[in-house]
Amino acid sequence: MAWTFGEFRLDPERFQLSRGGMPVRVEPQVLSVLIHLVRNRDRMVTKDEIATAVWQGQAVSDASISSRIRSARQAVDDDGARQAVIRTVHGRGFRFVAEATALAPAPAASESIVHPSSDHPGGRPSMAVLPFRPLGMLPELAIMSDAIPHEIIEALSRLRWLAVIARGSSFRFRQAGIDLDLVSTALTARYILSGIIESPRRTIAVTLELTDASSREILWADRLVAPVDQIGDLRARIVAHLIAALETHIPFNEARLARLNDPESLDAWSNYHLGLAHLYRFTAVDTALAQGCFERAVTADPQFARAHAGLSFTSFLDAFLRLSADPAAAGRNARRHAENSLELDPLDPFANFTMGRSFWLTDEPEVALDWLARATALNPNYAQGFYASAFTAMLTGDAPATFGALETSLHLSPLDPLLYGVHGVRAQMLVQQEEHQAAAHWADRAATTPGAHHLIAMIALAANSLAGRHDQAARWRQEVRRRKPDASAADYFAAFPTRDTGSRARIATELRRHGF
Template sequence: MRYLFEEYVFDTDRRELHRGTDAVSVTPQVFDLLDYLIRNRDRVVSKDDLITAIWKGRIVSDSALTTRLNAARAAIGDTGEEQRLIKTLPRRGFRFVGQMRETPEVANPNPRGASESSLALPDKPSIAVLPFENMSGDPEQEYFADGMVEEIITALSRFKSLFVIARNSSFTFKGKAVDVKEVGRRLGVRYVLEGSVRKASGKVRIAGQLIDAVTGAHIWADRFERDLTDIFDLQDEVTVAVVSAIQPKLFQAATEMATRRRPENLTAYDFFIRARQQYYLFTREGVAEGLRLAHRALELDPRFGVAAVLAGIRHVHNVIFGYAIDPQFDRSEAVRLSRLALSIDDSDPDTLAIAAIISAFMVGDSESEIEMTDRAVALNPNSYIAWSCRGHVYRIAGVPEEALRSFERAMRLSPVDPQLHTTLAGMGMAFIELSRFDEAIVAGKKAQRQSPSYSPAYRCLASAFAHLGRDIEAHDTAARLLETDPAFTISAWIARGGQSNAKLLIEGLRKAGLPE
């Protein structure tokens, strides 16, 4: 029998435990302990039950039992403090409480009768998009629904950090009543997206839901209703809406899964997604922790290009936020890591985009940086990161109009992104260079509300207020900036890089009374 829970597969016939594609080493006694707890998960197992089943009634000390239980918990990413999967009930015993499903070792869905076991889950978020059900009975909507699913699959496939099942495999389930858990098992994916299309009164309504195929839990669900005008424009619009909604959910689910694991069980990819979670923190501590985690991922996998570029941008943050003890070291490390990432894979859009940002701040070769971000958005026009980075690169290069177009596209793709304050602050600075100071204040205030400690938002606001002659607000905001960045001076900030074309922004900072 095979038991599936979270990302683990517990195979009693082969006496194997796997997490994703990785085999987890456990001693025979610990395996037996897990086996007994899982098989008897419908009840509380006493200490005497365990001793009888595992030790055959021999006298066993409490410390020996505790040691085996701790080892069992460690093997499945649990702890005695958390007790997410194995719960201790004081004075009663123990119980396995994780959500579980069972599958026989041999399945037989193929016509030739060959055995087929579950595919191991990939080491990154994996998804299958099933054909959407046509609820209207209109054959035209059938074509529309199929085409939209194909577009969603294509759009998701552009994210190299996702594992996406190809269209031909997904469409084998068309017209069939399916069990999402069985789909996940047969296709070897963690998540399944399913949906429906209904036409009524000149409108079309599309419903979609993202489901964890292992646990059956719903991750996301939404409805989209649009006028039925140009069918292909509508298809594109809904595709963008669905992809921009579910792609962050996939990474959020993967991140939450990684944070539940014990550090000694983390793989390079787990360290990477933890580092990416820290990316949204721009405090000194957040930058340092993100840098540590990214470098740890690189130690485990020196060819992990996305981890290399993530470490590189954290070195940039050390410089531009004034955290660096040795700025020259951070500069050289940022450039080295971005070049390493590009040497590993220069066709990954997010790697290209972030490498361009690193170069924009640390090198200043506008032509090369613009070329990289243009290529990034061509490779994946659905990437928030690529469009946002393109906006920053064009702003730094002194092309604020194109920067704004990129920022607006990024916000359309991910309107509630955790990184949105960086895009909003970038928009505010682009508005300033276009003398659109009122709009800069709107963008800066939104950025500040999302991240009250994000110093670029205060630089944007102080400069814009000063240009409008709102001196009290300018001075108050300048004081807030100095609270978040006590060592700030205009000359030091310019020296950090990427500000040579921010002439009106710098002029406004001087008017706001910030130290030269």
């Protein structure tokens, strides 16, 4: 809803006042006051009500309110003497008295259509990154309150699944106590990232909060600290830490909200996030459910690149975990869906990731590495891309590349859904180096990490058996049989076609010893 009065147009959705089609420069609090007055133009608005609406009920002086009213009058070519637009009701409040006409905004062509009964907003998630609020900052470091959010916006713009509001819009909201409802409405942002930056005792401390704008629920928060002379490293850590958190918390929240709605009303993005929620459980049932979600997303939007990449992922799991009766066909589907995704969006890291992993299934690790390197070049903070690169380097026996990529992946996403794979690849590489005790330690960690499947338990079985820990190996043998009764050594080597013949022979011997 926007309004016109005289030569002016006031648009709360865009959070903009314009005159004759040209924007009028107005401070956010002044614009908030003006919007509230116009919205309630049929009555007087008290000072307390203005304080609640604009300052969220924080203590504010009459002088501050009067200052904002004076600035609002100047913006609309009014003054305290004429009061042709904003009239003062002495001792009580203010009223908007100019004749205003309400305009119903036309829906944008690109907006997703959402079923009227749905409480989920639908469409691609959107985020506004606000300037950080400085507290006790050293003068020479005050610029960091803008510089770090700017770097975050640049990094988030690489994420194809998240719409990021431009700095020119979000940086208009920089004062303390800003109304998040106002920010969300003005910028059409579903999520808001805010922060506080301090410099106590020659250190820099940044506190971050990720908020769901509709529910006001804080989904994630963290605090990072570093000495002043390590501010460059801190800036890089903030960006990497944040992106890893967003990759987990926003899809989880989107899936949670989607579950509350009628499945028939869900749009492509909602089905996609529901698919992700099932995807990382690595069971036959959940993989099938994820596939159904991605198929519905493609039906709703055939041009949705990420939904095609999701279908590549589920087909990959069908082949890799032998969930399908025809693993070869599942492998071909993994490649086909990845190609479809890349044709629609060649710059999506997830599309490049799924294309790279499809080459594991055809024993072409060198080709896989090229695609995975492209995925991490497109998004340098893509933890799963680095994990997949480590896996591929392990297949070719490149230990330095394996361990380096694993450390990067773990640093970026210490609680990643593929964490079991990170530990499992380390264990597999240590077996190749004949470090069997260390391999057994990491394999145990891998197999007890959430999401670990029967192939990870087979790594633990082989590593413990090679380390002489036969009781532990026997326990893992029972666990493999429980998870997949028909598991075989052939399944193991189809999933891990390593080029190191010595380790392959040693593992094969131990698997045979335990009946595989």
